[in-house]
Amino acid sequence: xxxxxxxxxxxxxxxxxxxxxxxxxxxxxxxxxxxxxxxxxxxxxxxxxxxxxxxxxxxxxxxxxxxxxxxxxxxxxxxxxxxxxxxxxxxxxxxxxxxxxxxxxxxxxxxxxxxxxxxxxxxxxxxxxxxxxxxxxxxxxxxxxxxxxxxxxxxxxxxxxxxxxxxxxxxxxxxxxxxxxxxxxxxxxxxxxxxxxxxxxxxxxxxxxxxxxxxxxxxxxxxxxxxxxxxxxxxxxxxxxxxxxxxxxxxxxxxxxxxxxxxxxxxxxxxxxxxxxxxxxxxxxxxxxxxxxxxxxxxxxxxxxxxxxxxxxxxxxxxxxxxxxxxxxxxxxxxxxxxxxxxxxxxxxxxxxxxxxxxxxxxxxxxxxxxxxxxxxxxxxxxxxxxxxxxxxxxxxxxxxxxxxxxxxxxxxxx
Numbered sequence: 125x126x127x128x129x130x131x132x133x134x135x136x137x138x139x140x141x142x143x144x145x146x147x148x149x150x151x152x153x154x155x156x157x158x159x160x161x162x163x164x165x166x167x168x169x170x171x172x173x174x175x176x177x178x179x180x181x182x183x184x185x186x187x188x189x190x191x192x193x194x195x196x197x198x199x200x201x202x203x204x205x206x207x208x209x210x211x212x213x214x215x216x217x218x219x220x221x222x223x224x225x226x227x228x229x230x231x232x233x234x235x236x237x238x239x240x241x242x243x244x245x246x247x248x249x250x251x252x253x254x255x256x257x258x259x260x261x262x263x264x265x266x267x268x269x270x271x272x273x274x275x276x277x278x279x280x281x282x283x284x285x286x287x288x289x290x291x292x293x294x295x296x297x298x299x300x301x302x303x304x305x306x307x308x309x310x311x312x313x314x315x316x317x318x319x320x321x322x323x324x325x326x327x328x329x330x331x332x333x334x335x336x337x338x339x340x341x342x343x344x345x346x347x348x349x350x351x352x353x354x355x356x357x358x359x360x361x362x363x364x365x366x367x368x369x370x371x372x373x374x375x376x377x378x379x380x381x382x383x384x385x386x387x388x389x390x391x392x393x394x395x396x397x398x399x400x401x402x403x404x405x406x407x408x409x410x411x412x413x414x415x416x417x418x419x420x421x422x423x424x425x426x427x428x429x430x431x432x433x434x435x436x437x438x439x440x441x442x443x444x445x446x447x448x449x450x451x452x453x454x455x456x457x458x459x460x461x462x463x464x465x466x467x468x469x470x471x472x473x474x475x476x477x478x479x480x481x482x483x484x485x486x487x488x489x490x491x492x493x494x495x496x497x498x499x500x501x502x503x504x505x506x507x508x509x510x511x512x513x514x515x516x517x518x519x520x521x522x523x524x525x526x527x528x529x530x531x532x533x534x535x536x537x538x539x
Contacts, residue, residue: 129173136182137166138334141261144187146237150296152194155258155286161197165189234259235345236296241285242310243294250281255314257282260338262321269518270321272486298349308350312359312415315342319363336370339363357406358416364399365422368392380525388429396426414450417442421458436466453483453490461493469500488516492526499533506533 141162148158165186179185241254253271256262268278288294299307322336343360350356372390375381400423406416421442428434443459456479464472476484476494484490495509510530517523 129178130170132178132182133166133169133173136186140183142234142259143232144190145258146233148190148194150233150236154290157194157197161190161193164193235298235349238311239298239307240289240294240296242307245292245294246285246288250285251310252314252317253278254282254285256318260318312355315339316359323366354406354409354411355413355415357402358413358419361399361402361419362415362422364395365419365426368395380521383425384434391429414446417446417449436462440466453487457490457493464497469497472497486516488513491516504537
C-alpha cells in the first residue's frame with residue numbers, strides 16, 4: 125500500500141498540479157500561498173493514504189486539503205475581514221461543487237493563470253518561465269537549464285514574479301480583445317516551450333510525454349476561447365505535426381532516428397491530416413505569423429509521406445520568412461541546416477559562421493548541425509564539433525546517435 129499510495133500521489137501531482145494551482149490561486153490571488161497549500165496537501169497525502177488507502181478521487185482530496193491549508197494560512201495573516209469572507213465564500217462554493225461520489229467538477233482555469241502570468245506588470249523576460257512552473261509544475265532547475273541560467277537566478281526571478289501577482293492584484297482572467305494581442309504571443313510561446321520540453325526532454329520518460337500532451341491540451345483549450353486567432357491555430361497545427369512523428373523517433377531497439385531517415389509509415393496519418401486542416405484554416409485569415417510558418421515547415425516534412433522526397437527548396441523559402449519574422453537562434457540554425465541541404469554544405473556553414481559565438485557556445489543544435497555539415501565537406505573539424513554536441517546533449521539516445529556519426533568521421537579521416 126505505501127508504494128501504491130506514493131505512486132498515486134506522484135501521478136495526481138503530475139497530472140493535476142497546474143489545474144489545482146490555477147483554481148486555488150484564482151480565488152486567493154496568491155500564487156505562492158496556493159503552491160504552499162498544495163505542497164502541504166501532497167505531504168499529507170503521503171502520510172495519510174498509506175494508512176487509510178488511496179481515495180476514489182485523489183484530485184478532489186488534494187483540492188479540499190489544499191483549500192483548508194490555504195484558509196488556515198490566511199487566518200494567521202493580517203487579512204481584512206471582507207477579503208477573508210470573499211476567500212471563504214469562494215472555497216465554500218468549491219466544496220459544493222463536489223458531488224456525492226466525491227468527484228470534483230471544479231473548473232479548469234489554467235488559461236486564466238496563463239494570462240495572469242503575462243500581465244504587463246510582470247517583467248516580460250520571466251513570462252514563459254513563470255507559466256511553465258505555475259501552470260505545468262516544471263521545476264525551476266529544469267526551466268533554468270532550458271533558459272541557460274543558473275537555478276538560483278531562475279528561482280529568484282520566479283519568486284519575485286509570483287509576489288508581484290499578489291501585490292499588484294493582477295486579475296486571473298482572459299483579457300478583453302483590445303488587450304489580448306500583446307499578451308497572446310507570450311501565452312503561445314509558453315505553451316510551445318512546454319511542448320518543447322516534453323519533446324526534447326529525457327527521452328522515454330512518461331512525464332515528458334505527459335508534458336507534451338498537456339501542452340497540446342492547452343493549445344486545444346485556447347482555441348475554444350479564441351477560435352479565430354490564426355497564430356493559436358498555427359501553434360496547435362505545429363504541435364500536432366511534431367507529435368505525429370513521435371513513434372518514429374526511435375527504431376525497434378530504441379535508437380534515435382533523425383527526421384529525414386524516419387520511416388513515414390510510422391507517422392500518425394490522422395494527426396497529420398488534422399494538423400494540415402488547421403494550417404489551412406489559419407491561412408484563411410490572411411495573417412501569417414511565426415507559428416503558422418513553423419507549422420508550414422513541418423507540413424513540408426510531412427508531405428514526404430506522400431511524395432517520397434523532401435522539398436528542400438520550399439523549406440528554404442519558409443525559413444527565410446521565419447527568420448524575418450522571428451530571428452531566434454533556433455530559427456537561424458534551422459535555416460543554416462536547410463540551406464546546407466538545399467544548396468550546399470559550404471553555404472550552410474557560411475550561414476552558421478554569421479552567428480555570435482557567445483550565443484552558440486552552449487547551444488547543442490548548433491554543434492550538431494555544424495558537425496553534420498563539416499562532415500559533408502570532409503573537414504576533420506567535424507570530430508570536435510560532434511564531441512561538443514555529444515557533451516551538450518541531455519538525451520542518451522541522441523548522444524549514442526552522434527557518437528555513431530563521430531565514429532564514421534574518424535574512420536574516414538586520413539591518418
